[in-house]
Structure formats: C-alpha cells, structure tokens
Amino acid sequence: MAAMDTPTTTEETDRRHESVTRDNGRASKGPITPITPITPSTPLTPITPVAPGSGRLRPLGLDEVRITGGFWARRRHVNATATLAHCHDWMERVGWTGNFRAAAEGRSHRDRRGREFADSEIYKLLEAVAWQAAGEPGGDPGGTPGVDVTELIEAVVSAQHPDGYLNTAFGGPGQQPRYSDLEWGHELYCHGHLIQAGVAQARARGEDELVKTARRAADHVCATFGRGGIERVCGHPEIEPALVELARLTGEQRYLDQAALFVDRRGRGTLADPEFGRAYYQDDLPVRQATVLRGHAVRALYLAAGAVDVAVETGDDALLAAVERQWEATVARRTHLTGGMGSHHRDESFGDDFVLPPDRAYSETCAGVASVMLSWRLLLATGEPRYADLAERTLLNVVATSPADDGRSFFYANTLHRRHRGGPPSGDTVSPRADSGSRAPWFAVSCCPTNVARTLAQLPAYLATKDDRGVQLHQYADAEITTFLAGGHRVALRVRTGYPSGGNVTVRIGRSPDRPWTLSLRVPAWTDGATAWLTGPDGTRRAVPPGTARVTRVFRPGDEVRLDLPMTPRWITADPRVDAVRGTVAVQRGPLVYCAESVDLPAGRDVEAIRVDTSAEPEDGPHGDGGTVVVPGELTAPDGVRAAPWPYRPLGGLPAARSAEPAGIVLVPYHSWANRGPSTMRVWLPTTTPTTTPTPAPTSAPKPRTTDNGR
Known part of the structure; x- marks a missing residue:
C-alpha cells in the first residue's frame, strides 16, 4: 500500500461464488456485553431492527442512512402519511385496538374481536411507527399522523397481568387457560411481536412504558418456558428472533438462552400432529437436521431468522451452516421468479421441489417480509452478496407489489397469473386473503398490511453496512449516509441513482479520513451474461462481474465512484x-x-x-x-380457437384452427x-414456438420390464 499522503486506487472484484472466509472472532457462548443503559428519552444506538454482536458486517442505523428520493422514498412517504393511519383506522373499526381495554376490564370473553393473533397487529403498528419516525429528519418517534401512539401504548399496558403475561384471547375470565393451545393459540407469537415493538421503541426513543411492558413479558416467557418449565414451543415461530434482539438491547443473557432453547426444542414433536402434518409448523425435524425450508412459509422463515440470530450470538457455526444449507436449497428449488415463497393456498406452505405453478402461486406478502429478514441476517453473518441479491428481488417484486400506490389497499397473496378480472373489493368490509384481482383495504387475517408498514419503515437500515475496512452498499436508492469507521473516523456519502429503472449508481464522497478505506458496491447476480462497469475517482473504467466491486484509496471530498448496470430487457x-x-x-x-x-x-x-x-x-x-x-x-x-368437446388429442393430431x-x-x-x-x-x-431447454440426463439405465408373472 502506498504512503498515507499519496492517493492510490485499487479496484478489486470478488466473484459471486468465491468462498467467503467467516469471522472466526465471533463471541463464544457467554454473557452478552451490556450496551448503553436504557434511560428515558435516550435512544439506543444503533437504531436498527437487527444489531448483532458479531459477524462479518455491522448494520448502519436509521440515524446513519436517510433515503432522500426515488422509488423507495415515495413508498416510505406514502407509508408515513397514509398506510400507518390506514392500519390504525381499520384496527379501530374492527375492534382490535379495543381488545386491550376489554381485557383490562375483564370482559374479553364477551367483547373481544378478531382472530387469536389480532394483538400482534397492534404491536407491529407500534413498531412501524417507531422505525418510520426514527428514519425521518426531525421526526418525533412518539407519533405519526393519524396514530395516537400514547393512547395505544396505554391500552396495551393496561392489559398486562402482574406476572408479565399479556394476551387478550387467553387467560382472562371465561377464556381458555394460558398456553392451552400452543399449536394454534399464537400466544408466544404475540409476545414476540410485543418484544420487537419494545425494542424498536427503545432504540428510537429510550425506555418508556411499552419497553417496560415488553421486558416484563419476556421475563414471564423465560420463567414459564425455561428449563424445568413448559418444555414445548409455539405453533408459530416469532418469539425466537424477538428474544435475541432483546438480549442484544439489554445485555441480559437469559433472553438469549431462552431463544436458543426454543430453537433446539423445535422439531422434537412437542406439538400435536395437525391435518397438514408436523412440517407445517416445523415440528417434524430439528433445525440442525433440516435440509430445506418446508411447511408454512412464514413460520419456516421466522424460525430460520431466529436460528441465525442464536447462531451468531452463541458462535454456533454448525447451526448457522444448517440454515445456510436450507436457504440455498429453498432458493434453488422452491422460490418463484419474483423471490416469492409458498406454493400452496390451503396451508400457505412451500411445495415440493420445483412445484412452482404461477397461477397457484401463493407467495404471501408476509413470507416476502420474512424472507428479507432471513436474507439480511445471513448477509450480516457471512458478508456474502447472494443474500442481498435475494433481498433485492423480494423487496422489489413482492414487498413493493403488495401496497397500492396510495398505500391504502394490499395484496395478501401475490399470484403470477390472474385468470379472472373480478371486481374491486368492498371498501367497507374485510376481504378474503387471496380471492381478488385487486388489492383489498383490509382482511379478516390482516398480518400483511402491518408487516409491509414495518418493513418500509425500517428500509433505510437495509441499504448499507460497515466493517473494519470500510462501507458496503447492498441496496440502491438516493440516500445520504454518515457513519464512523474504525478509529472514530467520520465518513459521509451521497448516493444518486435512477434504480431500479435506471442502472447508474453514483457515490459522491462528502467527508473522508486522510487514510485509505474501502468502498464496496454489490454487483447484482442478475447482471450475469451482461456487463457492469465500475468507474473510480481517477476516471478508470473497468468491467466488473457479479459479486462485490471494491475501491480502496484515500478518498477526498468530491471524489465519485460510479457503477453502471445493464438494464436491457431480457x-x-x-x-x-x-x-x-x-x-x-x-x-x-x-x-x-x-x-x-x-x-x-x-x-x-x-x-x-x-x-x-x-x-x-x-x-x-x-x-x-x-x-x-x-x-x-x-x-x-x-x-381464434374453436371449442372442443374434449381438451386432449393424440400426439401429431391436427390442433384446433x-x-x-x-x-x-x-x-x-x-x-x-x-x-x-x-x-x-x-x-x-x-411462446409462438416451443422453447428449448436442456433435458437432464437420466440418472441410471431403465430397469427391465416385468410381466405379471415376473418374467
């Protein structure tokens, strides 16, 4: 490397499929080092939904990355000004927000409304509001237009039992006992979303009553389901990543230990066998033995995300490798072109390998959100760009597809072939999950609108990371990025792009230390077969293959790095x-x-x-x-096609004119x-003529035919 005061440029490109050496410095299992103590009105850094204690890459927070224009800025603006209030209004309308007051007053058995998991939608809304406001300059994380956060939090807090239990569907007078239906009751699932809302609130504002309520709920879960307690799991994973994130926030080891227990208990047959089979809720095989994601898609992806969190914080390379194998097999054999996951309507599940019918694609929006959650965690753990590739595909072709342009109606499922036009859903009633050619304002099971809302709210946190060498850009949007590198050196970047419709990405250096560091840009896998170009600050232009393109030098304010991606339709x-x-x-x-x-x-x-x-x-x-x-x-x-009484004909027969x-x-x-x-x-x-695709070679010679008498 040249002397520090001599600007030098090194451009290097790592091919997408080259092996990546993992950070062997991951912490071994032991007490998590506490971070900044929680104090009222003091946000905790980083302000990000996932803050691992180790791994290859460190995420940048919502206070470090601001999306300033373009495709995602428009959608985040609609999210802030329309979607959040829309979700709140509908939950008021159908009675879900009132469930907490009903529980506090002992009348849930009579007045509760909605499905057993309705509580989680209020928690996801609270989480979305916190992330959305934290990502806005000068925004107040305590509220958003049309959503009275203080009132919502007061209602939630009022329903909590003295021992920390919080659920409006179970445990009250005249209701089923607590945890009497772990298969379908969603109690731990709801606790998980409560905890995630508390983490978001803590990182955006500091401790308040919602944060305290979430911690009491987590303490209750640990006391009830810890060693010697109820040694079972919830039918819907979600508590696992929530507990790990709370452990990261507070430094409390017991939350991580409990998450690890839940991951290890999964697949041991502790849940009743459902009509769909145990794979439906991943209780057929332990996580470490599974080779592909299976069963209910959202459940499988949430569980995998929690397993990655546990693996990273405990230094469990075997567990991480197991999830990586499952991700690889699922992407290769069970994922739609859009990145959507899930082929079965009946149980919202993955199909068998290569069962990907476009007209029956379920591709639930929540599965898209969960897929992004998993890919992001794997990217942080390994640094491999293939995870950002899938996150990009899913964000742009599943998550962005769900909300209408005005942010007030949504697709629950994302078919790839709609055969019937249908009519617009009623604006006054809830709609079936997957029964319309138009987006619906609300559903009887309305997990997707709030999941979209929280994903768009936290989206800036998915754009960039850093490590000891420099800054990495993974998703492209007009943005301003300010962070500190190793040694406390401040870096400021300005990204300008027409992405995803335009292929130019320009990164302008606003501030930089007087020492070399590395700026890395992902070259998407979809550029394979075409040519992407990287232009460094010195004007040198070179072709770069899919993977990661790096520029290492002493950057000066005003320096620019430009990536040009081929946008020809194909x-x-x-x-x-x-x-x-x-x-x-x-x-x-x-x-x-x-x-x-x-x-x-x-x-x-x-x-x-x-x-x-x-x-x-x-x-x-x-x-x-x-x-x-x-x-x-x-x-x-x-x-042009004559009707026929029978839709089949001999091979070689004349087709209908x-x-x-x-x-x-x-x-x-x-x-x-x-x-x-x-x-x-x-x-x-x-196609007008049959497409030609290679036919796989036979794996073995055909067996001889036998007659009924065995000859």
Whole structure:
C-alpha cells in the first residue's frame, strides 16, 4: 500500500461464488456485553431492527442512512402519511385496538374481536411507527399522523397481568387457560411481536412504558418456558428472533438462552400432529437436521431468522451452516421468479421441489417480509452478496407489489397469473386473503398490511453496512449516509441513482479520513451474461462481474465512484423441472420482473391470447425509462380457437384452427399491476414456438420390464 499522503486506487472484484472466509472472532457462548443503559428519552444506538454482536458486517442505523428520493422514498412517504393511519383506522373499526381495554376490564370473553393473533397487529403498528419516525429528519418517534401512539401504548399496558403475561384471547375470565393451545393459540407469537415493538421503541426513543411492558413479558416467557418449565414451543415461530434482539438491547443473557432453547426444542414433536402434518409448523425435524425450508412459509422463515440470530450470538457455526444449507436449497428449488415463497393456498406452505405453478402461486406478502429478514441476517453473518441479491428481488417484486400506490389497499397473496378480472373489493368490509384481482383495504387475517408498514419503515437500515475496512452498499436508492469507521473516523456519502429503472449508481464522497478505506458496491447476480462497469475517482473504467466491486484509496471530498448496470430487457426461462411453466418465458429488466395486463390489450382480448416471439429481444417502451417493455408476439383472435368437446388429442393430431395477428405486447413492472383497476395478468408468457431447454440426463439405465408373472 502506498504512503498515507499519496492517493492510490485499487479496484478489486470478488466473484459471486468465491468462498467467503467467516469471522472466526465471533463471541463464544457467554454473557452478552451490556450496551448503553436504557434511560428515558435516550435512544439506543444503533437504531436498527437487527444489531448483532458479531459477524462479518455491522448494520448502519436509521440515524446513519436517510433515503432522500426515488422509488423507495415515495413508498416510505406514502407509508408515513397514509398506510400507518390506514392500519390504525381499520384496527379501530374492527375492534382490535379495543381488545386491550376489554381485557383490562375483564370482559374479553364477551367483547373481544378478531382472530387469536389480532394483538400482534397492534404491536407491529407500534413498531412501524417507531422505525418510520426514527428514519425521518426531525421526526418525533412518539407519533405519526393519524396514530395516537400514547393512547395505544396505554391500552396495551393496561392489559398486562402482574406476572408479565399479556394476551387478550387467553387467560382472562371465561377464556381458555394460558398456553392451552400452543399449536394454534399464537400466544408466544404475540409476545414476540410485543418484544420487537419494545425494542424498536427503545432504540428510537429510550425506555418508556411499552419497553417496560415488553421486558416484563419476556421475563414471564423465560420463567414459564425455561428449563424445568413448559418444555414445548409455539405453533408459530416469532418469539425466537424477538428474544435475541432483546438480549442484544439489554445485555441480559437469559433472553438469549431462552431463544436458543426454543430453537433446539423445535422439531422434537412437542406439538400435536395437525391435518397438514408436523412440517407445517416445523415440528417434524430439528433445525440442525433440516435440509430445506418446508411447511408454512412464514413460520419456516421466522424460525430460520431466529436460528441465525442464536447462531451468531452463541458462535454456533454448525447451526448457522444448517440454515445456510436450507436457504440455498429453498432458493434453488422452491422460490418463484419474483423471490416469492409458498406454493400452496390451503396451508400457505412451500411445495415440493420445483412445484412452482404461477397461477397457484401463493407467495404471501408476509413470507416476502420474512424472507428479507432471513436474507439480511445471513448477509450480516457471512458478508456474502447472494443474500442481498435475494433481498433485492423480494423487496422489489413482492414487498413493493403488495401496497397500492396510495398505500391504502394490499395484496395478501401475490399470484403470477390472474385468470379472472373480478371486481374491486368492498371498501367497507374485510376481504378474503387471496380471492381478488385487486388489492383489498383490509382482511379478516390482516398480518400483511402491518408487516409491509414495518418493513418500509425500517428500509433505510437495509441499504448499507460497515466493517473494519470500510462501507458496503447492498441496496440502491438516493440516500445520504454518515457513519464512523474504525478509529472514530467520520465518513459521509451521497448516493444518486435512477434504480431500479435506471442502472447508474453514483457515490459522491462528502467527508473522508486522510487514510485509505474501502468502498464496496454489490454487483447484482442478475447482471450475469451482461456487463457492469465500475468507474473510480481517477476516471478508470473497468468491467466488473457479479459479486462485490471494491475501491480502496484515500478518498477526498468530491471524489465519485460510479457503477453502471445493464438494464436491457431480457428473456428469462425456468429450470425444465418447473413443469408448470414449460413452453413459457418471462421478462426481466434489471431487478424488476415484468407482466402482461389485460388493460393494455385491445378490447375483447385477454392475457390468455398472448403468444410471444423469442427470436427477437424485448425492448424498452417509448419512454425508455422501464415504465413499460414491449415484446414481439401475436394475439389470438377472440374466436381464434374453436371449442372442443374434449381438451386432449393424440400426439401429431391436427390442433384446433387458430387465427392470430402480430402485435407488440406491452408489459409493465409486476409490482405495479392492478393499480389501474381489476385486470387479468400473467408473468410467464407462452411462446409462438416451443422453447428449448436442456433435458437432464437420466440418472441410471431403465430397469427391465416385468410381466405379471415376473418374467
């Protein structure tokens, strides 16, 4: 390395699949070092939902990263000004907020409203409000327009039992006893969301009554489910990551120990066998033995996130490796093109390997949120960019798809093929979870709106990290970043980008120490097969493959590093083992998946009439900004396929006559579909000629045939 006073530049690129040496300095299991004591009105740093004590990367807090414009700034603004109040208003309307007063007054058996897990929605709203305000300059973490946080907290506090138990569905006069239905009661799940709300409030404001209430609830859980207590688990994981984060906040070892107990107890058959099988709530195999995520998708992902937290804080490399293997197998065989997870409507679960039907894709919004939670934790633990790749895909194509442009209606499930237009849901009643071609304002099971709200609120915390060498950018948005490097050296960065529709990312140095440090930028995996370019402060431009591009030098104020990513639309084909999409292709531009909508077709035509021609490449629409993509193809005439009494025919038989006309098919970003009213939609598009995909070689020679007599 050159002398400190001589500016030098080193540009290095780590390929995506190169092995990453883990930090062997992870703390071994032992007491967590307490951080800043909790004092009233004193925020705790870092102001971030996940603050691991070890690992490869350290997250930057909401006080260090501010999103200033573009795609995500618009959505966070809508979240702050519309979605949070919308969630609060609906929970008032359906009676969920009133459940706490009813519990405090002993009338829950008569007056309680909503499902057994309704308490958790109030907790997620409180968490979202804390993170949203903490990420706004000059924002008051104590409130947001349309949400009286003080009143909500007072109601929650009033319902807590003297021993710390808090649930409005169990344990009161005339109700089922506490923990009498661990399979479906969601009591520990609700406690987990209460604790996460308390952690958010503590990090955003300092200790208040919500924080104290959350700690009392955690103490109750430890006393009740610790060694010698109830040696079972909750049917819905969530308490595990919550307890670990509380341990990180307070330095209390017992919370970490209890989280580790819950992780180790899972898969031991302590829950009753449900109609869906024990895999539904991951009670079929211990976490360390499982090879792929299975069962209810949200449950599986929350459990995996908690297992990563436990592994990182206890130095359990074997547990971390087990979750990494599960993530790899799930991404390779059980994940939709959008990053969505979950193929079964009946039990909201993962399907078998490669069972990914687009028209039956469940891809629950909450599973998308949980997937981002897991990927973020794995990124912090290992530093591997593949985890940020999946988080990006999921954020842009699942999480961003759920809320409408106005932030007041949502998709619960995220199908990839909508066959029937349907009508708009009623604005006055709750809707079924997955039964509409339009977003609904509220659901009988409304876990997704508040999950979207808290994810958008904490989004700045997912953009960047740091380590002893410098700063890493993982997600791209207009942002201002200020942090301190090792030795207390302050760094200030300004990021400008047109992402995700534009591929240019420019990082301008505002402040830098007079010593070398490293700025790292993720080069997304989707650039494979194209060329991304990195330009350093000295003007040198070079091609960079997928992975991490690094610039190491003594930066000066005004220096710029520019990453140019290829945004040409391209055809995507699936692994031939995904039977449901054989003979079809999809289109992706940059990180965004595109779809066809019936509103862009001539009158009387539907998405079922589309055939695309893959002999020519997709092109940007007339504005060239990614708002639309146009693909060559044809549209079958409304009467172009004759009705047949039987939909099957001998191979080689003449197909029904078909008339079609050439057409340029307009596609829009998948996240924007159904914002123009009810429509049909599809992501995977049939081709005018059969697509060719490699056929896997047979694994063995066929066995000889035998007759009934064994010959």
